[in-house]
Amino acid sequence: MYAENKITSCANCARCWNNFRNLTEEELELINKNRYEATFKPSEIIIKQSSPASNAIFIISGLAKVYMEGYSGKNLILNLAEHSTLLAGPGAHVNARYTYSVAAITQVQACFINFDTIRKVISANPGFASGFIEDLSEKSFRLHQKILNLTQKKMHGRLAEALLYFADNIFRSDEFEMVLSRQELGEMTNMAKESVVRIIGEFENENIIHATPRSVKILDREKLLVISEKG
Amino acid sequence: MYAENKITSCANCARCWNNFRNLTEEELELINKNRYEATFKPSEIIIKQSSPASNAIFIISGLAKVYMEGYSGKNLILNLAEHSTLLAGPGAHVNARYTYSVAAITQVQACFINFDTIRKVISANPGFASGFIEDLSEKSFRLHQKILNLTQKKMHGRLAEALLYFADNIFRSDEFEMVLSRQELGEMTNMAKESVVRIIGEFENENIIHATPRSVKILDREKLLVISEKG
DNA sequence: CTCAGATCATGACATATATCATACTGATTT
């Protein structure tokens, strides 16, 4: 996840975006020619919400947090993003502004590709366009789930779900590094950092997890699942 | 909004979906041939969440509510939909299930078009595909806004915003029929029906609105805007 | 007209959750 080798060409890079597989060699070369690579240090901002959305950004390696800057400076972390992820936000096709911000958590390697180029390829290649539709749909689908989670579950359920999200979707292990602070965990589950601390404490007392400030180990996945589902 | 004339052909129907303007005559005729029209009475279900998403559904006339069925039977109304709206949900491209339910509020006229046909046209017509991407993006964009509203604003702000949504997006007037019950207004703003009643009462006392069970008149739009924005 | 069922309204109360104050811990610097 922390690799940092320069990409020689899109043609031999498998870490960018699955949908690029739908491109012809020529199209892929067009993308490759219009590609700018950049590396971000932890906590650096990759995308700034509401700035002009000129580029589609693809994560090659590393981990980033995708978040919205809300009212009175309160953030809402939507999800984490790793390699093979297109970052742009729906705003690119609505008001040409980024809808969310993205910041590096670990060191992040990313490719920037101008939207003009992307649009050109969308118009030329129906398979790619369909892939784009699928990507948008999947993100929208997840957001629909998230809106339900955030509005209808109580704190315990939301935190349990966040922990399972890390285990299942990011680290694929029940024992993982906690890359977010308590504060950020709160921004992800829409609760105060103090509440995060308290509930993590409760989960520990009930032997559901073992947690340190920078690590989590899920001890009783069944219970955690029940808490996550029952809200 | 309550018209009910049979559509003779997509070719001379302007109430369906703007994106159909990107089609050639032949493509439009293909759509027209694969079109099924139906009329729904108030409260009838047009789309049932998590049932197989076989058709894209377009509202020709009438008003419908789009909502998610959440945990323990609690609904979340996402928005209202009127003519020129594509209803399908991102699930159509993810798990082939409808992501949300849709129910008629007034009498609703709708066209059903099989997704196979839609996909055929998406593959054949890049302009249409782009229109599809724009539609998906706009809906996702609105959902991003909504998730912030629901999670970061207090009840007063959420209700003020809902009222402005009706005035600005649905009825285009500061005086309008209240088509939702207090209960439904609560499902839309994520609060208990009693809280809706109470806050509407407060808004009345402060001469911000005049409300009856089935109507609303905005008296002080400025104040309502401030409440909506300040949360 | 009258009855029944829904919706609306309102007050008393319960509870989830945020906020505030304060202290603790661990890392980094001096």
Add this chain to the structure above:
DNA sequence: AAATCAGTATGATATATGTCATGATCTGAG
């Protein structure tokens, strides 16, 4: 080792909001 600083932890308290109970009002069916 002392000092700083950010993150973590915990208790006391405040507040937003939901829940429950009850009555008023409206609406449609017979």
